[in-house]
Amino acid sequence: NFMLTQPHSVSESPGKTVTISCTRSSGSIASNYVQWYQQRPGSSPTTVIYEGIHRPSGVPDRFSGSIDSSSNSASLTISGLKTEDEADYYCQSYHSSNSVVFGGGTKLTVL
């Protein structure tokens, strides 16, 4: 199986843009869909990006997802940061054998 590696934490100021990376250890990042979840303390995760680039209805267009085959990574970019964006973010994908993998999570602090 492969691993998904995320930075442990990132921080940025309100109004700025932050990008969180998710690097796949083996196999192509483009081989299987990547999702991104936001989890606030004490709450269940919610989807902010699915299938690499798509936003569920109700998620602001400040959230965007991308895939970079050259670095074998997926990225979540949040622009116009708001204090309400402060949360943990997890990427998730799956192996072709139908085994789901989560990244270790990134704590976003909006200073």
Next chain:
Amino acid sequence: QLQLQESGPGLVKPSETLSLTCTVSGGSINRNSYSWGWIRQPPGRGLEWIGSIYYTWTTYYNPSLKSRVTMSIDSSKNHFSLNLSSVTAADTAVYFCARSYINTWAFDFWGLGTLVTVSS
């Protein structure tokens, strides 16, 4: 609106079996586009997928937990269940149930989660 609700004991003794049920309301569990999964989160740590089950009883388990996990589904009650055997303190976690799309493994609806503590 689909809702998922976990239920089961909040305290389990070491070496015993952890048993949880997820009741689905607002939609049928017999949908061929979805699978139904369990994900856990130890206190202060990240998410770990435990396994998923399809309404036909096809199961997919995390290889690291496979020897201890059994999942089942009861369409008549619109719920699915998790059994995790031989638990230790390392199995202490919040356990979430969730629905995922069968082709993309995107989890779109989650339960609120239930804390299970393994302690004597």
